[in-house]
Amino acid sequence: MSSTSERWFGAGHSTAADSAKAGAEAAAAAIAGRTPAAVFVFTSGGHDPAAMEVAVRELVRAEASGAVVVTGTGFGELSPAGATEHGVAVAAFGGPGFTVRAHTADVGALGARAAGAEAATAMTEMMAEVDAHHSVLLLLADGEALGPHEIVRGAYSVVGAAVPLVGGLTTGGSGRVVGVAIGSDRPIGIGVAHGWRPAEPPLVVTRATGGRIYEFDGEPALDVLLRRRGVTGTAADLFQGGVELCPVGLARRTGLDIRSLHGGDDEERSVFGTAEIQQGALVWLMEAERDELVAGGPAALRAAVDGLQGAEPLGALAFDCGGRKLTLGEDGTAAEVAAMRAALGRPFAGFYTLGEIARIRGAAGLHQLTLVALALA
Template structure:
C-alpha cells in the first residue's frame, strides 16, 4: 500500500476457499484499517458472491463505494490467482467517487453506457476518469462504450473491463455496493486532485500486406478485399477448407489489427460460418477499415505489458504512481502460460517501480483516449493514479 499526504491506495489478494473470508482477507490487506472511499473487487464466479461482498463490506465500512466484476483470473502485486479474489482500495480527501449501474438492453446497449456515465454528474475535480465494468456476454460491447462516450464527451477518459466467468461463457456478474448484478454495466466516476494516467499496449506486430474490410456489419466481417472473409483468412494462414481449421474447434483466436492514428486496436476473430464464408468476433470492425493479420511471441507480449505501465506513469506529470488498476485480456493469459504469467507480473512490477497494482483478466478491455473507439482485445490497459 502507498499514500501521498491526503491520498492513499492499497491492494490485497486471497485464495481462501471460504468466500466471506476471501473477501475480508483481500479487503483488509488493501485497506489496512483506513477510511475508504472506493473498493474495486475482482473475483471468480466460483465464489458465493454475496458472501464475498459481505466480507469486503466488513473491512471498508458502510460509506465506501464497492464496484467490480467477475473474472477470467485475478492479478495483483503478489501475482495471479485463478478462482480467487483481488481487491484495490483508495481513500483520502484527495479522491471523490460516485457510482451508478444500468441494465443492458439488447435493443439499446448505448443507453446503458450513457446511464452508467451519469456517475460523473456533479464531479468538479481537476482530474477525472470513468471506470466501467460491463457484462462481457451481453453482445455489442462497443455500443456500451459509445453510449458512455456520447454522455461524457472527449474531456473525460474511459477505462475498464468486460466481466468474465472463468471461461465458462455462460453468465458474468458485476458489483455495485452490496449488490450482485448480471447483464449490467457499472460506472465509477473517480475524481482526484492528483494526475491520472492511462496506458494501452498489446505487443502484437503487423503482418503485411494489409486488407480492406469491404463488407461488414458490427462484429461480422463478410468480405475482405472483395472476397469472402473466411477464404481470405484461411489463405493468409496457409490453410484451406473450414472455419474449424482456422479456429481449431474454438480453441484458437485470429487477431486482426484495426488501423488507428495511435497504432492498431486489436480485434479478436473467434468464429466463422463455412456456408456463408463469413467470420466474426465480439467488437465491431467498420466497413472500409484497413486491417492486418497480427503476430506476437511471448517477449512481445511482455514488452507490451511493460509499455502499458510505462505509458500510464509517463502521464503523471513526473510524480510517482500511488497505485494502478490493470485490465488484462484473458486471451493474453492463454498466450503466456508455462511461466509467462509470472514474467508479465514481474515486468509490471519493474515498470511500475513496485507501486501496488490489482486487476483482472477480462473478456475485453475499455480504454478511450486520443480518439480511439474504446474497446480493445488481447491488450493490457492500465490506470495509474498519483
C-alpha cells in the same frame, strides 16, 4: 501498500475457497485499517461475487463510510502476488483529494447505448458536487451483453471528450454496467499496450455486419485467413475450436486497435468476433512472439505513469485481456505479472477481461488482446 501525504493505494490477493473469506482477506490486506474512497473487487469462476462484495462492504462499513465498492468478474485476477483463477484481487485507495461516485445501469432493460449513458451519470453527479482537477470514468460492463461498443459510445455521449474512459468487460452475465467516476486533485494516467505487430499486407473489410466479417478484399473472409495463416481445412482447424485466437489490428488515427476473431462459418465462409469491425475498415493480421506480449504489460503501466506528469504513482488498476492470458499460457502470464511488478514498483490489481476499455481521444474506446492500466498519484 503505497501512500504519499496521506493518500494511499493498496492491493490484496486471496485464494481462499470460501467467497466471503477470500473477499475479506484480500480487502483487509489492501485497506490495512485505513478508510477507503473506493474498493475494487476482482474475481473469477468458482466464487460467489455477491457474497464476496457483501463481506467487503461489511469490512469497510461502506454504508457509514461512503466508500464505493464494486465487483468485476473475469477469467482470472492479477496483483503483485501473481495471476490466479478462482481467487480474488482487491485494489483500494483513499485519502484527501479523491472523490468517487458510482452508478449502475441495466443493459437488458435500457439497451446498450442507453445503459452506458445512464452509468455515466456517476460523472455528472460527481461534477455537481466537487470541482475535480482531474477525472476519469471507469466502466465495468457485462461483456456477454450485445453491443459492448454501444455501451462505450453511450458513456461518451454523456461525459464528452474531456473525460477519459477506462475499464473492462466482465464475465458472468450480470446484465449491468457500472460507472465509477473518479475525481482527483492530482494527475491520473492511462496506459494502453499489447505487444502485437502488424503483418503486411493489410486487408480491406469489404463486407461486414457487426462482429461478423464476410469478405476481405472482395474474397470470402475465411478463405483469406486460412491462406494467410497457412492452414488447410475448416474454420475449426483455423481457430482450434475457439482456443486459437486471430488478432487483427484496426487502423485508427492514434495507431492500431486490436480486435480478436475467434470463430468462423464454413458454409458462408465468414469469420467473427465479439467486437464490431465496420465495413470499409483497413485491418492488419497481427503477430507476436511470447516475449513481445509479455512486454505489453509493463509497457502499459509505464505509459500510465508517464501520464501522471511527473507525480509519484501510488498504484494502478490493470485490465488485461483473457485472450492474452490464453495466448501466453501459465508461464507467460507469470512472466508478464513479474515484469509488471518490476516496472511499477507499486501496488496494482486487476482482472482478465472479455475486452478492455480505454478512450483517451475520439469516441471509440473498445480494445481486445490488450492491457489497459490506470495509474493514480
